[in-house]
Amino acid sequence: MLLPALALVAWVLVIGLGGPFFGRISDVVENSQSTFLPETAESTQVSERAEDFVADPYLPGIAVAQRDGGLTDEDKQWAQELGEGLVDKGLAEEAGSPPVESEDGAALQIFVPMSETTFDEQVADLRAEMSDTAPEGLNTYVTGPAGFATELAEGFSGIDGVLLLVALAVVFVILVIVYRSPFLPVLVLITAMAALCAAIIVVYLLASGGVIQIDGQVQGILFILVVGAATDYCLLYTARYREALREHRSKGAATRAALRGTIEPVLASGGTVMAGLLCLLFSDLGSTKALGPAAATGIAFSMLAALTFLPAVLYILGRAAFWPSRPKYDPHRPDAIRVVDHEGPQGLPTVTGKGLWAGVGRFVARRFRPVWIVATVALVAMAVFAPTLQASGLKQSETLLGASPAADGQAALSAHFPGGTGSPITVIAPEDTQDRVAQAAEDLDVTDSVSVTANDSPSGSLPLGKAAEEQAAQFQGAPGGANPFEGVEPTVSDGDVQIQITTNVAPDSDQANAAVEQLRNDLKEIDPSIVVGGETASAMDTQTASIHDRNLIIPVILVVVTLILMLLLRSVLAPLLLIVLTVISFASALGVSALLFNHVFHFPGSDASVPLYAFVFLVALGIDYNIFLMSRVREESLVHGTRAGILRGLVLTGGVITSAGVVLAATFAALAVIPIVFMVQLAFIVAFGVLLDALLVRSLLVPALSYDLGRVIWWPLHKKIER
Numbered sequence: 001m002l003l004p005a006l007a008l009v010a011w012v013l014v015i016g017l018g019g020p021f022f023g024r025i026s027d028v029v030e031n032s033q034s035t036f037l038p039e040t041a042e043s044t045q046v047s048e049r050a051e052d053f054v055a056d057p058y059l060p061g062i063a064v065a066q067r068d069g070g071l072t073d074e075d076k077q078w079a080q081e082l083g084e085g086l087v088d089k090g091l092a093e094e095a096g097s098p099p100v101e102s103e104d105g106a107a108l109q110i111f112v113p114m115s116e117t118t119f120d121e122q123v124a125d126l127r128a129e130m131s132d133t134a135p136e137g138l139n140t141y142v143t144g145p146a147g148f149a150t151e152l153a154e155g156f157s158g159i160d161g162v163l164l165l166v167a168l169a170v171v172f173v174i175l176v177i178v179y180r181s182p183f184l185p186v187l188v189l190i191t192a193m194a195a196l197c198a199a200i201i202v203v204y205l206l207a208s209g210g211v212i213q214i215d216g217q218v219q220g221i222l223f224i225l226v227v228g229a230a231t232d233y234c235l236l237y238t239a240r241y242r243e244a245l246r247e248h249r250s251k252g253a254a255t256r257a258a259l260r261g262t263i264e265p266v267l268a269s270g271g272t273v274m275a276g277l278l279c280l281l282f283s284d285l286g287s288t289k290a291l292g293p294a295a296a297t298g299i300a301f302s303m304l305a306a307l308t309f310l311p312a313v314l315y316i317l318g319r320a321a322f323w324p325s326r327p328k329y330d331p332h333r334p335d336a337i338r339v340v341d342h343e344g345p346q347g348l349p350t351v352t353g354k355g356l357w358a359g360v361g362r363f364v365a366r367r368f369r370p371v372w373i374v375a376t377v378a379l380v381a382m383a384v385f386a387p388t389l390q391a392s393g394l395k396q397s398e399t400l401l402g403a404s405p406a407a408d409g410q411a412a413l414s415a416h417f418p419g420g421t422g423s424p425i426t427v428i429a430p431e432d433t434q435d436r437v438a439q440a441a442e443d444l445d446v447t448d449s450v451s452v453t454a455n456d457s458p459s460g461s462l463p464l465g466k467a468a469e470e471q472a473a474q475f476q477g478a479p480g481g482a483n484p485f486e487g488v489e490p491t492v493s494d495g496d497v498q499i500q501i502t503t504n505v506a507p508d509s510d511q512a513n514a515a516v517e518q519l520r521n522d523l524k525e526i527d528p529s530i531v532v533g534g535e536t537a538s539a540m541d542t543q544t545a546s547i548h549d550r551n552l553i554i555p556v557i558l559v560v561v562t563l564i565l566m567l568l569l570r571s572v573l574a575p576l577l578l579i580v581l582t583v584i585s586f587a588s589a590l591g592v593s594a595l596l597f598n599h600v601f602h603f604p605g606s607d608a609s610v611p612l613y614a615f616v617f618l619v620a621l622g623i624d625y626n627i628f629l630m631s632r633v634r635e636e637s638l639v640h641g642t643r644a645g646i647l648r649g650l651v652l653t654g655g656v657i658t659s660a661g662v663v664l665a666a667t668f669a670a671l672a673v674i675p676i677v678f679m680v681q682l683a684f685i686v687a688f689g690v691l692l693d694a695l696l697v698r699s700l701l702v703p704a705l706s707y708d709l710g711r712v713i714w715w716p717l718h719k720k721i722e723r
Contacts, residue, residue: 004312011194011309018197021204028207029156029219038284041541042520046426046533052493053453054460058093058113061123061146062422063130066107066139066412074135076101079108082130086112091126100417107416114146123150127405141409144422145535148396148406155400155676156216163220167227167670168193171663175231178659183321184238187313192230195305199226199298206297212290220674221291221682225617226298228667232660233270233306236628237262239656241314245327251318255311263307265631268568269624270303272561276620279557284545288609348707349644357654361647364704371704375696376584383587389594390605393543394677395508396535398604401675410506418448420503425516426534427499431490433527434497438464440522446503446515452490453498461500462490500534512536546608554615558583561623569630573715577705578630582622585697586615589689597681607678614682618689621664625657625698633706634714642711650703661694 037044050057065071065079079099086092097111114122123142130140141147168189175185203222206212240261244254277299280292319326351361364371397407413421429437438450442465451461462468490497501519505511516537523530558579565575590611597603632653637645668690671683706713 004315007308007312014198018201021200025204042531043533043537043541045531053491053498059116059119059146060144060422061112061114062144063110064141064409070105083110102416119146120150143406143409170666188234191305191310192227195230195301196226198301202297203294213286214290215287218291228664230302231663233266235660242327249329255315269627272564273620274299275560276557283549357651361651368704368707375701379584379588382591385591385594386587414506418504419506423507423535424500424502429530431497441501444515446505446511448504449502455491457488507536550612571714574713578626585693586618593685614685617686622693646707665690
């Protein structure tokens with residue numbers, strides 16, 4: 001009684017400490033794309049040197065006002081007063097540009113420098129200010145990097161509230177159906193929340209200490225993964241504990257028996273998932289790299305809670321925890337699963353008895369070869385469509401689902417002004433190359449203007465190239481002192497200047513991407529030290545890093561997981577078959593998802609990291625269920641022989657593993673409440689893939705193929721299995 005009591009006290013302390021961290025973890029979340037890029041990326045180098053050229057870096061926001069039929073004098077006066085009052089009202093960090101009227105006379109724009117830490121509040125306040133004070137009929141928007149970043153933060157805002165509540169509610173309903181008990185679901189969810197509290201404490205400390213960087217994606221996936229994994233491990237333990245209570249009068253003996261039967265598969269499956277997740281440390285992207293240790297921490301505490309907290313609670317409650325269907329002690333109770341040798345087709349073992357899974361066992365024994373062949377063909381047919389997944393990245397304006405005021409504002413801005421206003425291409429180059437850089441920029445079809453940062457200039461910059469010539473002509477012959485740029489020099493840091501290229505196309509357009517790529521190639525010929533960054537370049541570098549991660553990490557995960565399975569199952573053939581089938585299952589989920597994304601949901605595309613994230617979870621978690629199954633099959637095979645052990649393992653684990661699959665699928669599906677395309681797509685792929693693996697691959701394909709192969713499945717140690 002002492003050990004269970006100590007375990008409960010320890011976990012109560014963890015819950016008490018971890019509760020406040022639910023609200024604090026958002027404080028260490030960073031959703032800026034450039035923050036997570038590799039140090040070698042050009043856009044990272046440009047971002048890190050921003051303070052060398054601007055004393056107080058800011059996040060650009062753009063206020064846009066547009067009226068159909070043309071602006072009125074009242075509109076222009078309103079815009080002038082708005083721009084003059086931005087700093088006084090706390091809507092900008094410093095004075096921005098005066099209102100600039102479009103050539104068609106239908107729109108105005110004001111450049112608004114916003115705080116890098118409180119930009120979301122400033123954007124919200126500025127939108128409210130413009131909406132409340134604008135003349136009737138004038139359409140107002142706030143866009144630019146600050147506008148899009150605000151909407152991204154708003155999209156993730158429901159992670160520690162709505163997402164968690166939806167996930168817990170869905171899991172609770174499923175557990176009530178599974179257990180037909182009002183107590184057990186509550187105990188399981190408390191166990192999951194205890195694991196989550198512990199994980200959040202550790203992840204928060206790692207993030208606040210600068211060890212890892214987390215974004216909204218990492219936070220959301222951590223919550224879902226811990227709840228789903230902890231629930232799965234709890235399902236496995238409670239199934240064993242119920243079984244043990246029927247075989248042992250003492251609840252202490254039942255607890256020991258349940259733990260003996262649960263520890264190995266839980267540690268093996270959890271360890272496999274952790275190993276797969278830690279392979280993400282090879283990632284070039286900081287957010288993906290951070291997911292590895294963060295999620296692995298969550299899995300570790302999920303296992304610990306399921307093997308300590310829940311057993312302690314169930315030990316104290318005993319059979320009462322299963323009310324109203326309390327398991328009765330009956331050591332002479334006939335085995336509900338009876339495998340009969342030599343009575344099946346071809347004289348092979350079959351299953352007798354009642355129940356769904358006994359029926360599945362008989363079906364597998366009777367039609368084992370057609371079952372695994374048809375199932376494999378069906379999976380391959382679905383996998384054929386996997387290459388049609390359009391995982392080439394999303395535009396900034398396409399990352400959110402539903403209405404996007406920032407995207408609407410960008411559309412209005414592009415319709416009346418150069419599309420790249422507020423999100424220029426930024427170049428760091430030696431001072432003596434600035435004229436050649438300007439010439440290379442002006443050779444691009446999409447360039448509107450080129451300037452160099454100059455802190456002493458009234459506008460913060462000096463025009464270059466043609467714009468400089470136009471400026472000189474404008475002030476030629478003017479009275480002395482009329483030229484505000486006269487005598488102003490560019491800001492120089494370590495011999496370099498910062499050049500900004502404003503394009504006439506949207507910063508997330510294909511033309512802007514092509515311009516960055518061409519600039520990088522052309523400018524390297526001028527000087528290899530020149531680097532090109534900005535919003536467009538950051539998105540491109542993120543895409544490149546995502547593809548690198550996908551191509552590197554997927555093979556590494558396959559190798560690591562295969563080696564772990566070989567050690568666990570003491571076999572070479574079985575792990576190879578399980579890995580191949582899991583990969584086919586993953587490709588099938590990807591294929592079905594591609595069809596639905598392209599032709600039903602009409603998504604504009606997918607982030608390049610979607611296949612990698614989906615692979616990590618589907619392979620790691622898919623292997624989970626195969627470990628649950630095959631570890632029990634091996635245990636039964638050593639006693640009853642391979643084919644009989646396969647049938648017993650299938651029938652004994654069928655209910656609990658299927659329930660675990662449904663729970664995990666429903667938990668990941670909860671990610672769809674976050675209105676971000678990446679999260680919705682990941683939710684669907686993982687949920688569908690987990691169900692496919694649990695209901696088809698693990699329930700029919702793996703048992704049927706293993707049954708067909710017989711004891712050779714354990715090769716090269718197959719001769720140690722009796723039959």
